Amino acid sequence: MKTEPRPNGIEVLGVSKNYGDFEALSDVTVTVPDGSMTALLGPSGSGKSTLLRTIAGLEVPNAGRVMISGEDQTRRPVRSRNVGFVFQHYAAFKHMTVFENVAFGPKVRKWPKAKVNSRVHELLDLVQLEGLAERYPSQLSGGQRQRMALARALAVDPKVLLLDEPFGALDAKVRKDLRTWLRRLHDEVHVTTIFVTHDQEEAMDIAEQIVVMNHGRVEQTGDATSLYESPKNDFVMSFVGEVNRVSGRLVRPHDLEILPVAADGTAEADIDRIVKLGFSARVEMMLAGNGGEIWSQLTTSELEALNLAEGQRIHVRPRAGVVTREDTGAIDAVVSEQAPDASHRPTPSTSGLPV
Amino acid sequence: MSDSRPYTRWALRYAALGYLFMLLLLPIAVILVNTFEDGIGAVIEAITTPDALAALRLSLLTVIIAVPLNTVFGIACALLMVRGKIRGKSVINALLDVPFAVSPVVIGLALILVYGSGGWFGADLAAIGIQVIFSTPGIVMAVIFVSLPFVAREVIPVLEEIGDDQEKAAETLGASSWQTLRRITLPSIRWGVSYGVVLTTARALGEFGAVSIVSGRISGQTETLPLFVQKQFETFNSVGAYSAAVVLAVLALATLLAMNLLRRKEQSD
Amino acid sequence: MSQPADEMPAVAGRRPRTGFRLPGAGDSLQKGLVVTYLGLIVLMPLAAIVSKSFDDGLSGFWTAVSSPQAVAALELTVIASLIVVVINAVMGTMIAWVLVRDDFPGKAIVNSVIDLPFALPTIVASLTLLAVYGKDSPVGINIAFTQAAVVVALLFVTLPFVVRAVQPLLLTLDRDMESAAESLGAGRTRIFWKIVFPNLAPGIGTGVALAFARALGEFGSLILISGNVPYLTEVASVFIRGQIESDNLTAASAVSVVLLAISLLLLACVMLIQRWGLRHER
Numbered sequence: 001m002k003t004e005p006r007p008n009g010i011e012v013l014g015v016s017k018n019y020g021d022f023e024a025l026s027d028v029t030v031t032v033p034d035g036s037m038t039a040l041l042g043p044s045g046s047g048k049s050t051l052l053r054t055i056a057g058l059e060v061p062n063a064g065r066v067m068i069s070g071e072d073q074t075r076r077p078v079r080s081r082n083v084g085f086v087f088q089h090y091a092a093f094k095h096m097t098v099f100e101n102v103a104f105g106p107k108v109r110k111w112p113k114a115k116v117n118s119r120v121h122e123l124l125d126l127v128q129l130e131g132l133a134e135r136y137p138s139q140l141s142g143g144q145r146q147r148m149a150l151a152r153a154l155a156v157d158p159k160v161l162l163l164d165e166p167f168g169a170l171d172a173k174v175r176k177d178l179r180t181w182l183r184r185l186h187d188e189v190h191v192t193t194i195f196v197t198h199d200q201e202e203a204m205d206i207a208e209q210i211v212v213m214n215h216g217r218v219e220q221t222g223d224a225t226s227l228y229e230s231p232k233n234d235f236v237m238s239f240v241g242e243v244n245r246v247s248g249r250l251v252r253p254h255d256l257e258i259l260p261v262a263a264d265g266t267a268e269a270d271i272d273r274i275v276k277l278g279f280s281a282r283v284e285m286m287l288a289g290n291g292g293e294i295w296s297q298l299t300t301s302e303l304e305a306l307n308l309a310e311g312q313r314i315h316v317r318p319r320a321g322v323v324t325r326e327d328t329g330a331i332d333a334v335v336s337e338q339a340p341d342a343s344h345r346p347t348p349s350t351s352g353l354p355v
Numbered sequence: 356m357s358d359s360r361p362y363t364r365w366a367l368r369y370a371a372l373g374y375l376f377m378l379l380l381l382p383i384a385v386i387l388v389n390t391f392e393d394g395i396g397a398v399i400e401a402i403t404t405p406d407a408l409a410a411l412r413l414s415l416l417t418v419i420i421a422v423p424l425n426t427v428f429g430i431a432c433a434l435l436m437v438r439g440k441i442r443g444k445s446v447i448n449a450l451l452d453v454p455f456a457v458s459p460v461v462i463g464l465a466l467i468l469v470y471g472s473g474g475w476f477g478a479d480l481a482a483i484g485i486q487v488i489f490s491t492p493g494i495v496m497a498v499i500f501v502s503l504p505f506v507a508r509e510v511i512p513v514l515e516e517i518g519d520d521q522e523k524a525a526e527t528l529g530a531s532s533w534q535t536l537r538r539i540t541l542p543s544i545r546w547g548v549s550y551g552v553v554l555t556t557a558r559a560l561g562e563f564g565a566v567s568i569v570s571g572r573i574s575g576q577t578e579t580l581p582l583f584v585q586k587q588f589e590t591f592n593s594v595g596a597y598s599a600a601v602v603l604a605v606l607a608l609a610t611l612l613a614m615n616l617l618r619r620k621e622q623s624d
Numbered sequence: 625m626s627q628p629a630d631e632m633p634a635v636a637g638r639r640p641r642t643g644f645r646l647p648g649a650g651d652s653l654q655k656g657l658v659v660t661y662l663g664l665i666v667l668m669p670l671a672a673i674v675s676k677s678f679d680d681g682l683s684g685f686w687t688a689v690s691s692p693q694a695v696a697a698l699e700l701t702v703i704a705s706l707i708v709v710v711i712n713a714v715m716g717t718m719i720a721w722v723l724v725r726d727d728f729p730g731k732a733i734v735n736s737v738i739d740l741p742f743a744l745p746t747i748v749a750s751l752t753l754l755a756v757y758g759k760d761s762p763v764g765i766n767i768a769f770t771q772a773a774v775v776v777a778l779l780f781v782t783l784p785f786v787v788r789a790v791q792p793l794l795l796t797l798d799r800d801m802e803s804a805a806e807s808l809g810a811g812r813t814r815i816f817w818k819i820v821f822p823n824l825a826p827g828i829g830t831g832v833a834l835a836f837a838r839a840l841g842e843f844g845s846l847i848l849i850s851g852n853v854p855y856l857t858e859v860a861s862v863f864i865r866g867q868i869e870s871d872n873l874t875a876a877s878a879v880s881v882v883l884l885a886i887s888l889l890l891l892a893c894v895m896l897i898q899r900w901g902l903r904h905e906r
Binding site: 056057058077078079080081082083084085087089091092093094095104105108109149152153155156 | 798800801803804805806807808809810811814818819822823
């Protein structure tokens with residue numbers, strides 16, 4: 001099916017890229033609506049950064065096309081594409097002041113001095129770095145440096161804003177604050193934005209569209225809810241949201257039914273720990289026969305009704321009619337990539353996402 | 356830069372390689388060719404004459420004396436600079452750089468002024484029968500001077516980098532200063548010391564300028580191998596000059612090789 | 625590890641027992657030995673030169689330093705060193721660039737060979753250069769006994785300084801800075817001068833200062849190929865040797881002091897450059 005060329009936005013059509021024998025991207029097709037925020041989500045080596053850099057022009061694909069605002073940019077060098085790029089480690093010009101950093105793009109375009117001045121100050125205000133114009137990047141915190149990088153990228157009114165794991169080098173708290181801030185900035189500035197991340201929470205929190213990638217291919221594209229509720233395969237299911245592996249299938253924790261006696265399709269498990277978290281509760285278990293750790297999420301009233309005790313042998317199975325996926329082992333790669341998240345988020349956040 | 360045009364890359368590459376070829380590689384090749392022009396027999400003959408062997412012996416003697424002395428000094432100095440609480444560290448720092456900054460001829464002159472017959476200690480030393488200038492001790496002193504800083508300069512950054520956590524841990528486990536030095540500190544700086552020793556040896560063997568001033572250049576007695584090369588050249592014995600030069604060049608290349616191997620061993624440690 | 629019987633074992637958290645000091649942290653004996661060694665080997669000879677140079681008073685110093693032959697030698701030395709240093713700044717950076725950013729068969733060997741001038745005895749350098757660029761030159765270039773020979777010999781011995789000072793800076797240069805500049809619309813030339821070069825400048829500065837100091841005092845590599853012709857190809861170090869051999873030790877010391885002053889000034893510059901270059905780092 002041929003899609004109509006869009007007046008704005010980004011289109012990646014059948015892009016492939018290899019380095020020698022290694023296939024970094026394999027026939028990737030992605031559409032990013034104008035003015036939206038899209039996340040490229042996947043583990044290390046999934047090709048998400050390569051895709052971003054290909055859109056920017058920092059990499060040249062072996063096959064396929066890249067369209068920005070309806071124009072074929074595939075063979076155009078990065079300096080003519082008018083894209084704003086933000087790097088994971090800021091790429092600050094460390095020998096220049098904050099002002100000079102942000103002024104770099106305008107100066108390249110030979111803007112008159114007054115215009116450069118006003119634009120830089122306008123942007124420093126926007127990213128809340130006013131007053132730090134004469135500092136050097138080494139005198140700023142990580143979060144401040146990244147905001148400077150954003151201001152620098154936005155200084156020349158780019159058509160698209162591309163961010164490569166922009167919060168990867170920051171502390172957890174700064175990361176959360178900054179991504180909310182980025183969302184608000186996007187709402188103000190309305191530039192088509194793509195950001196790369198391996199953190200599903202980050203993607204689900206602020207992106208309207210998420211492209212899940214693995215091994216250089218697109219696994220699934222959609223918004224947070226559709227990825228969570230209708231994952232196409234076990235990789236997507238395990239990467240977006242929590243899963244348990246039971247009897248060769250993947251099940252969401254709140255879809256795991258606990259029974260006191262064996263029944264049709266149940267597996268045996270021993271209760272390890274019961275944690276009450278206010279309204280909800282968590283039952284951590286070990287599958288019998290060294291099957292691994294699993295956990296179920298219930299309401300406290302459901303928990304009381306079951307009358308469970310630690311050490312008890314019980315029986316689990318997916319509730320009738322819930323989403324499960326066959327476990328093909330894709331989860332192994334994911335588990336080893338993702339750092340353990342201390343605050344389990346059993347459901348995707350639906351707060352603050354404009355429709 | 357992401358897409359450097361090929362011809363820029365080639366232009367830079369061949370300009371750089373061309374420069375290196377004319378300045379470095381061609382001379383090495385020509386010397387090797389010239390040396391073995393008359394066959395390897397002539398070369399071996401030239402470097403096994405009594406004078407040649409005496410020069411080699413003297414060079415090795417200076418190395419055997421200078422290198423251990425400068426190594427012990429270098430380690431002690433590095434420890435003092437990094438761990439010690441003394442004033443005047445910048446003075447010591449500056450003094451360590453002097454052998455790099457000063458012309459070899461000036462070094463020779465300085466030694467003459469101190470230890471020569473008209474110098475500060477000349478008369479006193481002569482009185483107890485020690486002649487420094489125009490004799491072996493002077494040569495050894497010159498070699499010590501020029502090769503002084505290498506071990507210290509290699510060990511200081513290593514000590515700074517590794518910090519004193521391990522030594523402090525050893526202290527809490529009951530070790531004395533000496534035990535800590537032997538079992539913790541010295542092993543941790545062994546690579547820096549190795550690099551320093553190799554560089555010191557190379558410098559000591561190859562020193563020419565300072566030694567030529569303080570030595571009497573008496574063949575067979577106060578001639579080191581580099582001085583021997585000069586003497587052979589001046590007496591139009593090109594085979595002798597080239598052969599000895601090649602011996603020295605081979606030793607220099609051995610130094611480079613040793614540094615490379617050490618670096619590789621350190622990486623895989 | 626056995627403990628000396630007469631000392632109490634230290635317990636973590638308690639004040640360290642007396643008697644332990646960080647090894648090498650400076651008991652008086654060690655301090656004394658290090659300082660004496662340095663003093664004897666380095667400081668005293670230096671002091672002797674300065675002292676001797678004023679043996680005939682200030683006027684004697686001045687006469688020695690301003691004699692036509694001395695002036696010619698110093699002039700040649702300084703000018704040749706400056707030329708050499710400029711060439712090194714350009715070629716050294718270029719060589720470092722090619723070694724870091726480019727790839728070709730034999731690159732590792734070329735990289736190792738750069739250090740050869742450090743390791744090779746200067747007299748051997750002199751002989752090799754004479755063989756190639758002297759009377760019997762296999763490439764037909766004969767510059768023996770000319771000022772060009774002085775420059776070539778100095779280029780040889782100073783080759784590694786700028787290269788080795790710039791290489792580590794190039795290796796740790798954040799390539800993303802260049803990509804960022806590109807994404808902001810900058811062309812290659814602008815990227816080099818505005819982004820890359822400012823970050824290499826401290827290395828170039830250090831290399832240049834070290835090369836200059838080395839070139840000023842160079843002796844061995846020059847004496848065979850330059851011919852040491854007074855007023856033409858005689859450099860300061862050769863002039864000083866001449867004075868020593870004629871037993872004019874005072875004159876020799878005076879000119880030495882001038883050379884020393886210039887060299888030590890340069891080393892101070894190196895330290896300042898290095899400190900300045902690090903001001904943006906974190």
